[in-house]
Amino acid sequence: MRSTLKVNWDSNLPIYAISQSDLKKKDIHSLLIDVDGTLVNRKSNMIPKDVKNWIIESKKLFSLYLISNNPSKKRISKIAKELNLRYKYNASKPRKKVTLNVIKEIGKEPKNIAIIGDRIFTDIIVGNRCNIKTILVKRLNKDGLPIKFNLILKIEKLISYFLK
Ligand SMILES: [Mg+2]
Numbered sequence: 001m002r003s004t005l006k007v008n009w010d011s012n013l014p015i016y017a018i019s020q021s022d023l024k025k026k027d028i029h030s031l032l033i034d035v036d037g038t039l040v041n042r043k044s045n046m047i048p049k050d051v052k053n054w055i056i057e058s059k060k061l062f063s064l065y066l067i068s069n070n071p072s073k074k075r076i077s078k079i080a081k082e083l084n085l086r087y088k089y090n091a092s093k094p095r096k097k098v099t100l101n102v103i104k105e106i107g108k109e110p111k112n113i114a115i116i117g118d119r120i121f122t123d124i125i126v127g128n129r130c131n132i133k134t135i136l137v138k139r140l141n142k143d144g145l146p147i148k149f150n151l152i153l154k155i156e157k158l159i160s161y162f163l164k
Contacts, residue, residue, distance in 0.1 A: 029113070030063045051140075076088075094122050
């Protein structure tokens with residue numbers, strides 16, 4: 001279990017505070033980005049301004065792709081359109097199929113691709129199972145700010161510890 005639970009970069013930051021030059025230094029060319037909790041609060045349709053600006057800057061440097069487990073095509077396509085990004089909804093992470101298809105579509109080496117997400121048991125595990133890099137970010141609240149205490153992540157980290 002150790003390898004699938006490993007986080008390459010546990011940033012402890014919201015996505016919009018991730019430095020693009022640090023991503024470049026890690027030789028990352030493409031980013032697969034989770035939606036709920038990572039780009040927007042899962043109960044909100046509003047994309048925070050900081051997130052929008054981060055995406056606009058990142059688009060100049062990386063190829064981006066949204067990959068969400070949310071079954072609502074309506075929700076995910078609306079967010080993807082607003083950011084003008086390709087997307088998959090209902091992606092069933094940590095199952096590999098959809099993520100592998102996206103990696104194929106991007107057409108870059110897995111070592112140059114990273115997944116960014118707020119959950120270990122979906123985003124991080126699927127990233128490791130597909131041999132791409134994994135970046136854990138802080139979940140966003142309704143105001144677009146990182147939540148201070150993430151009980152789910154605490155539990156996931158605790159379980160990860162015992163599975164090692
Ligand atoms: Mg998420």
